[in-house]
Amino acid sequence: MATLGSAQLPAQGSVASSVSTGPVMVLAPRHSALVRVTHWITTLCFFALLVTGIEIVISHPRFYWGETGTVLTTPLFQLPIPSSRKLVPTGYGYVLPDQNGWRRALHFEAAWIAVLTGLLYIISGLLTRHFRKDLVPSKADLSWRALLTSFAKPLRFERPSAAEASSYNGLQRLTYLFVIFVLFPLVIWSGLAMSLAFASALPWSVTLLGGRQSARTIHFFVSLALVLFLFVHVAMVCLAGFWSRTGAMITGRTGTRKEHT
Amino acid sequence: MIDLSRRKLIVSGLAAAAGASGLAVAAHLAQKYGLVPPDHGGIYGLGETLTYASQRVLTRHSLAREFPRNKISPRPFPNELAPLTEDFKRLQAGGFADWRLSIDGMVHQPALFSIADLKSYPPRSHITELACEEGWSYIAEWIGVPLSHVLHLVGVHPQARYVVYVSMEPDTWDSIDMADALHPQTFLCYGMNGSDLPVAHGGPLRMRLPRQVGYKNIKFITRLTVTDSLKGFGNGCGAVACEYGYAWYAGI
Numbered sequence: 001m002a003t004l005g006s007a008q009l010p011a012q013g014s015v016a017s018s019v020s021t022g023p024v025m026v027l028a029p030r031h032s033a034l035v036r037v038t039h040w041i042t043t044l045c046f047f048a049l050l051v052t053g054i055e056i057v058i059s060h061p062r063f064y065w066g067e068t069g070t071v072l073t074t075p076l077f078q079l080p081i082p083s084s085r086k087l088v089p090t091g092y093g094y095v096l097p098d099q100n101g102w103r104r105a106l107h108f109e110a111a112w113i114a115v116l117t118g119l120l121y122i123i124s125g126l127l128t129r130h131f132r133k134d135l136v137p138s139k140a141d142l143s144w145r146a147l148l149t150s151f152a153k154p155l156r157f158e159r160p161s162a163a164e165a166s167s168y169n170g171l172q173r174l175t176y177l178f179v180i181f182v183l184f185p186l187v188i189w190s191g192l193a194m195s196l197a198f199a200s201a202l203p204w205s206v207t208l209l210g211g212r213q214s215a216r217t218i219h220f221f222v223s224l225a226l227v228l229f230l231f232v233h234v235a236m237v238c239l240a241g242f243w244s245r246t247g248a249m250i251t252g253r254t255g256t257r258k259e260h261t
Numbered sequence: 262m263i264d265l266s267r268r269k270l271i272v273s274g275l276a277a278a279a280g281a282s283g284l285a286v287a288a289h290l291a292q293k294y295g296l297v298p299p300d301h302g303g304i305y306g307l308g309e310t311l312t313y314a315s316q317r318v319l320t321r322h323s324l325a326r327e328f329p330r331n332k333i334s335p336r337p338f339p340n341e342l343a344p345l346t347e348d349f350k351r352l353q354a355g356g357f358a359d360w361r362l363s364i365d366g367m368v369h370q371p372a373l374f375s376i377a378d379l380k381s382y383p384p385r386s387h388i389t390e391l392a393c394e395e396g397w398s399y400i401a402e403w404i405g406v407p408l409s410h411v412l413h414l415v416g417v418h419p420q421a422r423y424v425v426y427v428s429m430e431p432d433t434w435d436s437i438d439m440a441d442a443l444h445p446q447t448f449l450c451y452g453m454n455g456s457d458l459p460v461a462h463g464g465p466l467r468m469r470l471p472r473q474v475g476y477k478n479i480k481f482i483t484r485l486t487v488t489d490s491l492k493g494f495g496n497g498c499g500a501v502a503c504e505y506g507y508a509w510y511a512g513i
Contacts, residue, residue, distance in 0.1 A: 033266075033269060033273070056394075056395075056396070057396070059394075059395040059396065060393075060395040060396035060397055062396075062397070067328070067332065067390065067398070067400065068332075068334050068390065068398050068399045068400055069397055069398065069399075070334070070336075070337075070338035070397040070398070070399050071338060071397065072336040072338050073334075085341075085395060086341060087340070087341055100394060100395070100507070101502070101505050101506025101507040101508075102305065102506040104394060104507070104508065105305035105308060105309065105506065105508055106305060106308075108308045108309075108312055108508075108513060109304075109305050109307055109308025109311075110308075111308075112307070112308050112311045112312070194392075194513075195316070195512060195513035196325060196392055196471065196472050196473060196474060196512055196513070197316045197319075197320045197323075197472045197473070197513065198316065198319070198320070198513065199325075199326055200320055200323040200324055200325045200326065200471075200472050201319045201320045201323040203326045206326065212390060212392060212398055213398065216396060
């Protein structure tokens with residue numbers, strides 16, 4: 001971040017910087033094609049992972065800390081939902097149908113596609129300076145005042161200003177960076193740590209997380225955090241104008257012609 | 262701007278073509294080096310193949326995590342058991358003295374082993390975790406004879422690729438590739454935590470492979486068949502579990 005100091009442009013200038021050759025009328029793409037494609041592939045995978053993840057949890061809605069845990073040991077907590085397994089004590093008088101087979105297959109397939117898409121996004125993001133240009137916040141973005149304003153505005157249902165339509169504020173930048181570089185890696189790591197074969201090759205991947213059951217519990221909470229992010233993300237999109245922002249993520253255009261001089 | 266996107270389009274097109282031919286080459290290599298699982302067909306085939314291939318490359322010789330004795334779970338959870346058959350109960354009444362494990366298929370010398378035969382070979386044990394695909398897990402000491410030991414006794418043909426194992430439970434069988442069959446931690450398991458393997462845990466004989474989830478660790482093993490193809494078994498995807506939608510390879 002510090003190395004960017006001298007080259008740092010004002011937030012809304014960053015989009016225009018690549019087309020700053022005299023006065024021209026341009027339709028500056030809000031999002032590059034690669035960002036758009038990877039965004040929607042990730043969206044599809046996320047829903048597949050979420051639905052299948054819920055189904056897998058239903059087969060054992062108990063969570064533990066440490067290495068081991070079964071219905072014969074005390075859980076850290078148990079979700080108050082019915083289960084698809086007879087031997088799980090849930091308090092419900094019925095057992096849900098077992099759908100784990102294909103759900104597991106879809107979970108892992110979607111995970112593969114999401115991870116490969118994520119890798120493509122990360123590599124291209126580094127090569128095209130997408131992270132530096134669009135996501136790393138400037139010093140000004142990071143002042144408490146700026147961050148508080150960014151936080152308070154949507155809570156008052158204030159629509160973002162026109163200037164904000166072409167870039168992100170500091171809070172959004174920090175959130176995206178956190179999701180991309182903390183939550184996603186953590187959910188992948190904790191997921192892989194639950195693979196017995198993966199753990200045999202890289203045992204520290206489990207021990208660092210505190211054991212197999214800890215990895216599972218972490219996987220659950222990071223998934224919850226991602227769902228929380230999804231809700232806030234969609235709420236913000238709705239606040240800013242659902243169709244224009246969703247359109248921008250599909251076509252790359254914000255819907256409003258912007259003049260760069 | 263328009264020129265730029267056309268250039269981008271061409272570049273993306275070339276990248277896609279390169280990707281497609283790369284995939285074709287990868288598929289060929291994967292087939293050649295045995296990195297394609299028998300259940301590679303269907304809409305989940307891509308995921309199954311990626312998982313199997315990458316884990317085979319990464320874990321061919323890796324050992325499942327082993328634990329100190331004080332980590333053994335005090336109450337190992339035996340999962341639900343189908344009602345025992347009359348045949349099983351008869352053998353159980355005889356203390357499993359008449360239990361036989363048969364080995365056939367691509368071996369030099371098909372053979373029958375009693376539990377006593379298996380116990381006469383140098384016993385091995387490991388303290389490893391049994392993890393169910395549902396999410397729960399426990400640690401136990403597993404005692405048995407490495408499957409590789411028995412396979413060497415009967416002599417496996419060089420073209421063998423899989424070992425099919427069949428349970429006494431009706432309609433219960435599974436299979437593993439030779440990497441798992443010859444893995445030092447893959448046991449024909451007859452003991453647990455210092456005593457005989459309880460019936461609830463699959464006694465007198467269970468397949469135990471700690472690098473795959475619980476459902477691959479089939480209980481009540483009576484027959485092994487060494488083969489180079491799984492086509493003649495069930496619907497060809499390598500396990501009964503696959504017919505219910507479960508993956509053949511369950512290292513994850």
